[in-house]
Amino acid sequence: MGGKAEKGTPKYIANKIKAKGLQKLRWYCQMCQKQCRDENGFKCHTMSESHQRQLLLFADNASKYIDQFSKEFADGYIELLRRQFGTKRVNANKVYQDYISNRDHLHMNATQWETLTEFVKWLGREGKCVVDETEKGWFVAYIDRDPAAIAAQEAKAKKEKMDKDDQERMLEFIQKQVERGKKESTRAEEPSYSEFKRESSQERVTLNLNLKRKTEDKKPELSASALKLKNKEESSSKKQKTEEGKSRSSALDDIMKMEERAKEKANRKDHWLAEGIVVKIVTKSLGDKFYKRKGVVEKVVDLYGAQVRLVDEKTRLKLDQNHLETVIPSQGRAVRFVNGAYRGEVGAMRDIDTDNFCCDVEISEGPLTGRLVKNVQYEDISKLAT
Helix, strand or coil, X not given: CCCCCCCCCHHHHHHHHHHHCCCCHHHEECCCCEECCCHHHHHHHHCCHHHHHHHHHHHHCHXXXXXXHHHHHHHHHHHHHHHHHCCCEEXXXXXXXXXXXXXXCCCHHXXXXXXXXXXXXXXHHCCCEEEEEECCEEEEEXXXXXXXXXXXXXHHHHHHHHHHHHHHHHHHHHHHHHHHHHHHHHHHCCCCCCCCCCCCCCCCCCCCCCHHHHHHHHHHHHHHHHHXXXXXXXXXXXXXXXXXXXXXXXXXXXXXXXXXXXXXXXXXXXXXXXXXXXXXXXXXXXXXXXXXXXXXXXXXXXXXXXXXXXXXXXXXXXXXXHHEEECCCCCCCEEEECCCCCCCCEEEXXXXXXXXXXXXXXXXXXXXXXXXXXXEEHHHEEEECC
């Protein structure tokens, strides 16, 4: 019996099973979109009349077909990247393996790109993806240009700007309050004068020709009256200064607390990694060799990941912040605030309270130099690499 096997026969079923899976790429003809199962079948196909006609069409306008194949391949790859991975950063080869797992995919050897690396570089040049090369190969991240996504990003940026404007207005108000308090304190320190009043209006004045006796009799009375008045004025002045000092100190404390609460609300984030800090590895997934080892954060990746170089070694690891914790140095050493009201500031360790897991840090750089921040939690600061 010649020709194809009849439908339903074991031979027909066997042929269908063989044709169902992926076949070798070298026996695939892109122009005819025909997959051959072996070398003999591919040779017979290349000698067929239909294949020769397709080659003549290709020869007439080769660039047109190559551009068409390239566009179809790029569209399929980008669509798979967008649908399956979104805007996440992913290995380019993993996306390619998922793409070619489809039996009807367009093969890359029919496009203008000879290798996947050239195709990935083209994606970066065209602005379709964000690409970068690492030790594990090329990575791509899809750039979402959908109008709805762009509108959502603009709304998010507008909200962040409004929050920032509110924070700046609050800080400006606090600054004005501080300047007002300083002016009032300067005025309070100026001397105040009160009208002199005689205590008794019916005091009798006597004259005596004996000057010596007059002086002796009158001197103690005047000195006692003046001393009494002086003591009264001094006590009143001290009481007034004490009350003004207490009110001024209380107002400044309230303003500083308000300012710190505003900073705490604005700077408290769920991510704390920063470049240049020393961290400790607390995961055992990498093995006992790296457990409890310390390293320096060289680069922060996507806010929650970090490239860490081990101390005294050139080994570099990429870790999530959940696998790391902050390092608390000894007194006098430099630290960086990684979270909370003073996030980003650099300071020096002054005191450590091991019972309450907190410490006191004095800011050593910037406009807040010299301010002592008390009761800072361990997770809000980390040792600064030197």
